[in-house]
Amino acid sequence: MRVAVVGAGNVGCAIAADMAYRGLEVALIKTSQSIHDENFIYLQENQGKMVLHDFGESGSMNPEDLEKVDKVGYIKKVTRNLSDVSFADVIILTIQTNYHESLIERMAKHLRDGQVLLILPGYFATAYVLKYAGDKDIIVAEAQSSFIDGRICAPGEFKVGFRNVRNPLGIYPSDAVEKAKAKLDKLGFPFVYKDSVVYAALHNPNMIVHTIGSIMAIPMIDIMKDDFCMYHRSFTEHTWKVLEKLDSEKMDILEKIGFERTPYVEECKFRNSLDDTEDAKAVFFDYASMPTRAKGPVTVNSRYITEDVPQGLVMMESIGEELGVATPIATALINIASAALERDFRAEGRTKERLGHENILKILGRE
Numbered sequence: 001m002r003v004a005v006v007g008a009g010n011v012g013c014a015i016a017a018d019m020a021y022r023g024l025e026v027a028l029i030k031t032s033q034s035i036h037d038e039n040f041i042y043l044q045e046n047q048g049k050m051v052l053h054d055f056g057e058s059g060s061m062n063p064e065d066l067e068k069v070d071k072v073g074y075i076k077k078v079t080r081n082l083s084d085v086s087f088a089d090v091i092i093l094t095i096q097t098n099y100h101e102s103l104i105e106r107m108a109k110h111l112r113d114g115q116v117l118l119i120l121p122g123y124f125a126t127a128y129v130l131k132y133a134g135d136k137d138i139i140v141a142e143a144q145s146s147f148i149d150g151r152i153c154a155p156g157e158f159k160v161g162f163r164n165v166r167n168p169l170g171i172y173p174s175d176a177v178e179k180a181k182a183k184l185d186k187l188g189f190p191f192v193y194k195d196s197v198v199y200a201a202l203h204n205p206n207m208i209v210h211t212i213g214s215i216m217a218i219p220m221i222d223i224m225k226d227d228f229c230m231y232h233r234s235f236t237e238h239t240w241k242v243l244e245k246l247d248s249e250k251m252d253i254l255e256k257i258g259f260e261r262t263p264y265v266e267e268c269k270f271r272n273s274l275d276d277t278e279d280a281k282a283v284f285f286d287y288a289s290m291p292t293r294a295k296g297p298v299t300v301n302s303r304y305i306t307e308d309v310p311q312g313l314v315m316m317e318s319i320g321e322e323l324g325v326a327t328p329i330a331t332a333l334i335n336i337a338s339a340a341l342e343r344d345f346r347a348e349g350r351t352k353e354r355l356g357h358e359n360i361l362k363i364l365g366r367e
Contacts, residue, residue: 001186004029004085006103007094008040008078011120014148014158015092017050020073022188027077027084031095031103040078042155048075053153054160086110090183093119094146096303097311100125101354105132113137116183118169121145123311124201124319126172126363127355139180140172142200145271147189151294161292164271168192170200172363192270197363198257198319202250205271206304207312208264212243214297214304215333218340226298231288242329249327250316256323257364301341309337314349322352322360 001024005016008030016028028048030040043050052071077084085091085107095103104125111117115138119125122142129140149162167189171177174195181193194200213234214221221228235243243264251261265280273283297304313330320327338345352360 001025001090001183002088003027003187004088004091005094006082006085006091006107007031008043009036009094009096010151010158011146011148012092012094013039013043013050013152014052014150014160015094015120015146016075017052017073017158018071018148019187020048020050020075021052021071022073024187026073026075027079027088028075029082029084030078030080031082031099036152039152039155043075043078046156048078049073049156050075051157052160053157082107083110086112088115090116090118090187093117093125096307097121097123097125098303098307098348100311101128101131104128108133108136111136111138115139116141116180118143118184120147121204121206122170122197122200123204123207124197124315124350124355124363126197126201127350127359130359130362131356139176140197141180141184142170142172142197144168144200144203144267145205161294162272162287162290164190165274166190166192166271168194168200168203168267168270170194170197172197174365196257196259199254199259202254202316202319203262203264203267204312205264205268206308207316208243208247208250210304210308211313211333211337212239212246214300214302215309215337215340216242218300221297221300226295228298229293229295230297230304231290231293235285235288246329246333249320249325249330252325253316253320253323253327256325305337305341306343306345309334310345310349314346314351315355318350318352318355319360319364322357322364 004027005012006029016026020026050073054069054071111133118141120143126140147167150160153159171180177193213230216239217234247264255261265284269280269283313334317327317330
C-alpha cells in the first residue's frame with residue numbers, strides 16, 4: 001500500500017520513518033521552504049534514511065527506564081511535489097493546523113476517489129475537505145493528536161519521547177468506518193475508530209492543555225523564556241480548576257451532539273495507558289512530569305497560542321454557537337490571547353463563516 005505523508009516537520013518525519021521501517025512504501029512531501037530544510041535535504045541526499053532513537057514498547061510512562069532501540073527507515077520518495085498525493089492510497093496530513101485550509105485547497109485537484117485522507121490532528125478540518133473537495137469520493141479520518149511524540153535531534157535522526165498506546169480516529173462519512181479501517185490498519189499504528197470526526201476534533205488535547213497551560217502562564221513564559229516547561233510549571237491547583245471549566249464546556253457540546261461527557265483526563269489516559277484501573281488525573285500528571293518533556297513554549301508568541309487558540313478554541317466556540325451551547329471560558333481565553341498578542345484570533349480562526357455553515361451542519365448530521 002502506498003502512503004503519502006504531507007508535511008516534513010517533526011511529526012511527518014517520525015511517522016514516515018516509522019512506516020518505512022515497517023516496510024510500507026512512503027512518500028514524504030514538504031510543503032514549505034521554511035523550517036526543517038536541513039533535515040529534508042539530508043533525507044533527499046541519503047536515500048530517505050531516517051533513524052528513530054526509540055525505546056521498548058512496554059507502555060511505560062518513563063522511556064528513560066527502557067532499553068533504547070534504533071530503528072532505521074528508508075523513505076522511498078522525498079519530494080516537494082504535492083501532485084504525488086494522487087498516487088497514494090492513504091494520505092496523512094501533518095502540517096500545522098493554521099495552514100490546513102490553504103493546503104487542502106491546493107491539494108484538492110490532486111485527490112482522487114477511493115483515497116483515505118488522515119488529518120493529524122484534525123481540528124474539524126473535514127469542513128475544509130467538503131469546502132474544496134466535496135465532489136470527491138474520499139474518506140476523511142481525523143486524529144486527536146500525534147501518534148509519536150519527539151523531536152528531530154540532528155539531520156536524519158529523530159528522538160522519540162513517547163508513543164500513544166491507542167490513537168482514536170473520527171471517520172467521515174460515519175458509515176465508512178469499516179472501509180477506512182481496512183486501509184488504515186495496514187499502517188501499523190494502534191488505531192481506535194469512532195463514527196464522527198467531531199469526537200476527534202473536540203478531544204484534541206492541545207485545545208485544552210496548550211491554551212490553558214500557556215495563556216495562564218504568560219508572565220512566567222516572559223520571565224523564564226528558554227527555561228520554561230509548560231508541563232512542569234503550569235498546572236497548579238487553581239490553573240487546573242480553570243482547565244476543568246474549559247473542559248466542561250467542551251463536554252457540553254459533545255453531550256448536545258449525543259456523545260458521552262468524557263473529560264480530558266480520561267481521553268488522555270485512553271491514549272497513554274493500557275491500565276484501565278489507573279486514576280486518569282494521575283496518568284496525566286505522570287505524563288506531564290516525565291523528564292523527557294520538551295521545554296516550551298519559550299515565547300508567548302508560540303503555536304501553543306497562535307495555533308491552538310484560532311484553530312481550536314475558535315472552532316469550539318463556533319460549534320457551540322451553532323448548537324446554542326455557551327462557552328464563556330473559551331471566549332475569555334480567546335479574548336485574552338488576542339489582547340496579549342494584539343491579534344484578532346477570530347479573524348484568523350475556524351469560525352462558522354470560514355468552515356462553512358452548510359459543512360458544519362452536514363458533519364453534525366443536521367443538514
